[in-house]
Amino acid sequence: MTNGDGAAPLGAGRAIVVHPVLRQEADGANRPPESRLEEAVGLALAIELDVIHAECVKVNRPQPSTLLGSGTVEHLAELVEEHEASLVILDHALSPVQQRNLEKGLKAKVIDRTGLILEIFGARARTREGMLQVELASLTYQKSRLVRSWTHLERQRGGFGFLGGPGESQLEMDRRLIGDRIIKIKKELDEVRRTRGLHRKARAKVPYPVVALVGYTNAGKSTLFNRLANADVFAKDLLFATLDPTMRQVTLPSGRKVILSDTVGFISDLPHGLVAAFRATLEEVDAADIILHVRDIAHIDTDAQRADVHEVLGDMGLDPDSDDRVIEVFNKIDALDDEARAAVLVQTARNPRAVAVSAITGEGFDALDRLLDERMNVNRQVVDLTVDLGDGAALAWLYDKGEVLERRDDEEQAHIHVSLDRADLARFEKRFQQPPQQPPL
Numbered sequence: 001m002t003n004g005d006g007a008a009p010l011g012a013g014r015a016i017v018v019h020p021v022l023r024q025e026a027d028g029a030n031r032p033p034e035s036r037l038e039e040a041v042g043l044a045l046a047i048e049l050d051v052i053h054a055e056c057v058k059v060n061r062p063q064p065s066t067l068l069g070s071g072t073v074e075h076l077a078e079l080v081e082e083h084e085a086s087l088v089i090l091d092h093a094l095s096p097v098q099q100r101n102l103e104k105g106l107k108a109k110v111i112d113r114t115g116l117i118l119e120i121f122g123a124r125a126r127t128r129e130g131m132l133q134v135e136l137a138s139l140t141y142q143k144s145r146l147v148r149s150w151t152h153l154e155r156q157r158g159g160f161g162f163l164g165g166p167g168e169s170q171l172e173m174d175r176r177l178i179g180d181r182i183i184k185i186k187k188e189l190d191e192v193r194r195t196r197g198l199h200r201k202a203r204a205k206v207p208y209p210v211v212a213l214v215g216y217t218n219a220g221k222s223t224l225f226n227r228l229a230n231a232d233v234f235a236k237d238l239l240f241a242t243l244d245p246t247m248r249q250v251t252l253p254s255g256r257k258v259i260l261s262d263t264v265g266f267i268s269d270l271p272h273g274l275v276a277a278f279r280a281t282l283e284e285v286d287a288a289d290i291i292l293h294v295r296d297i298a299h300i301d302t303d304a305q306r307a308d309v310h311e312v313l314g315d316m317g318l319d320p321d322s323d324d325r326v327i328e329v330f331n332k333i334d335a336l337d338d339e340a341r342a343a344v345l346v347q348t349a350r351n352p353r354a355v356a357v358s359a360i361t362g363e364g365f366d367a368l369d370r371l372l373d374e375r376m377n378v379n380r381q382v383v384d385l386t387v388d389l390g391d392g393a394a395l396a397w398l399y400d401k402g403e404v405l406e407r408r409d410d411e412e413q414a415h416i417h418v419s420l421d422r423a424d425l426a427r428f429e430k431r432f433q434q435p436p437q438q439p440p441l
Helices: 023-027 031-044 070-083 095-108 111-124 128-142 176-204 220-227 273-276 278-287 302-317 340-351 363-374 392-402 421-433
Strands: 014-022 050-059 086-090 107-112 210-215 245-250 255-260 289-294 325-333 354-356 380-386 405-411 413-421
Touching: 014 031, 014 070, 031 050, 031 086, 031 111, 031 354, 050 070, 070 095, 086 095, 086 111, 095 107, 107 111, 111 128, 128 176, 176 278, 210 220, 210 278, 210 302, 220 245, 220 255, 220 289, 220 363, 289 302, 289 363, 325 340, 325 363, 354 363, 380 392, 380 421, 392 413, 392 421, 413 421
Parallel strands: 014 050, 014 086, 086 107, 210 255, 210 289, 289 325, 325 354
Antiparallel strands: 245 255, 380 413, 405 413
16 A cells, blocks of 8 residues: 555555553553554554564663663564564653664664654645644654664655655754754744744634544544534544644534634643644634533443543643533543443533533434533523614624624614623723614513
């Protein structure tokens, strides 16, 4: 299989995936090692690597030179030779020295969890902003490492060269060149943030509230987005199937229009460089009126995934437990057995900030729509106002501050059915001295 440009396959190589189980990490782990290994395999499959072997290995005492013990290195070297593997993925952070020593000992290319995630993001990014963000994280990661060349500038298939590929050489990367490029990218991203801020201000004047979707990767955000927005965003049972944010205008059952924003999926141990690099994208979440935290409620690690998402949101200064904007969407209830499904429905019935749905079947979407309407209208009031057509200031004020749901003009007056924040309604009455007419029930 080739990518859309007809370039080399994304997963050119036979890979072995290894999850090291460190004693101190195992004691406080919130998910079993086998689950972590399964996720690491999923990451490798996300870029079509041929995973020929995967296993967990115990590490009683991490070695500064290789992280793994000498016996484990010998064992993996035998596996590499036996399976003719060209790549070993270590599901843990590696120092540059550890990575180089493991490559010598295993006689194969070695990448760590951070390198793998960056490779996936490099292959997935489509917009200029996404590519800049990933390149910044990639260069920051590579700056302290002796990598084989700036190959991602030579190749067309996406990714950032951690997996090797055409044009790869043994030259050390020019760190000064990387530093200059990092400075340039940061300036370009600042411009992206400024432009995004202008777009956000423009949307605020419409004004359509923003509903942002967040969640662990593969929780079903894009499928839910497609059903809500009647869109065709790429959605697949694949880790990081989508990367760049997507926005659509959606009309709720009440007639209220909102902007629905799908964002990049989160993951455990997300490299800090990526969290920082994607700050511009995550700003959309911070500025949203409502945040839908989409959870794969059928996943065995759903609680641990929830904690990982909360950690990233916490790094952004949000407290999902106390922030009234956050609604938990328990997705994939169609994958639950009857007992588990009943328990989830009872749980969401008792929680005014939670709803159970199936993005595949559409079950629960009526409840989700109603909840969105309720949350949007908590501090808003729908009224009927009559404004003289010649009073341009009053009309402009209503369009700027409120959401005009319906308008009917006669020869002298505009009859407006409008939704306003209660505070803005009071300001309108004071400024334009016009009492509102309550709409008929």
